[in-house]
Amino acid sequence: AQKITQTQPGMFVQEKEAVTLDCTYDTSDPSYGLFWYKQPSSGEMIFLIYQGSYDQQNATEGRYSLNFQKARKSANLVISASQLGDSAMYFCAMREGIDGATNKLIFGTGTLLAVQP
Amino acid sequence: GAGVSQSPSNKVTEKGKDVELRCDPISGHTALYWYRQSLGQGLEFLIYFQGNSAPDKSGLPSDRFSAERTGGSVSTLTIQRTQQEDSAVYLCASSLAPDRGGGNEQFFGPGTRLTVL
Numbered sequence: 001a002q003k004i005t006q007t008q009p010g011m012f013v014q015e016k017e018a019v020t021l022d023c024t025y026d027t028s029d030p031s032y033g034l035f036w037y038k039q040p041s042s043g044e045m046i047f048l049i050y051q052g053s054y055d056q057q058n059a060t061e062g063r064y065s066l067n068f069q070k071a072r073k074s075a076n077l078v079i080s081a082s083q084l085g086d087s088a089m090y091f092c093a094m095r096e097g098i099d100g101a102t103n104k105l106i107f108g109t110g111t112l113l114a115v116q117p
Numbered sequence: 118g119a120g121v122s123q124s125p126s127n128k129v130t131e132k133g134k135d136v137e138l139r140c141d142p143i144s145g146h147t148a149l150y151w152y153r154q155s156l157g158q159g160l161e162f163l164i165y166f167q168g169n170s171a172p173d174k175s176g177l178p179s180d181r182f183s184a185e186r187t188g189g190s191v192s193t194l195t196i197q198r199t200q201q202e203d204s205a206v207y208l209c210a211s212s213l214a215p216d217r218g219g220g221n222e223q224f225f226g227p228g229t230r231l232t233v234l
Contacts (some may be wrong), residue, residue: 004159007161035222035227043206043227043228044225044227044228045160045208045210045225046225047223047224048221050222064221091159091160091161101222103148103150103165103167103212104150104162104173104175104176105150105152105160105162105166105223106162107152107159107160107161108159109158110158110159
């Protein structure tokens, strides 16, 4: 079974509009962390936002927010006021484990976002 | 400060040859990871080093793959007898030591694009 599922291979959004990128996860571990990374065409992986499984509030970082619905096991990324520079591949990832013994990230297959002027 | 660096940025080799990929993590980061990204895919975990602990090698795809980390800093990923299916971008990341509460996000290097002819 897929641990991280991103069901949108590609998305379009108009500049200045908000967009939601979907991510669902599967784990039986009560302690986990969820991450979103951005990968522009240049290839580097850029950390965007983190949500811990015990965090009471949804994470926010500037124009990025994470819509964390624990019961539904979803961690959707919301980008507000899209900019042309937001065009990139976006990956959702999960870290499992109480003590972070491995700390390895399990990645989804990504969503390619295109921001249109 | 300096980010994660990797060398070479590109490597073209012939099937059956051995290759070494190098990663220099962010100073002070005790955790180091190797991932592989095949064309159009998400990242696949390979191996994880944390301080002096035994590495988590659970992601290495075969015994042709090995990695070491000398002096708790620089790491080398070695692929012996390369095959065409080894062609991918190999990404290194580093982070602070994992803990229960924080995200301790992983910072990625620019990657090494390996092409096996």
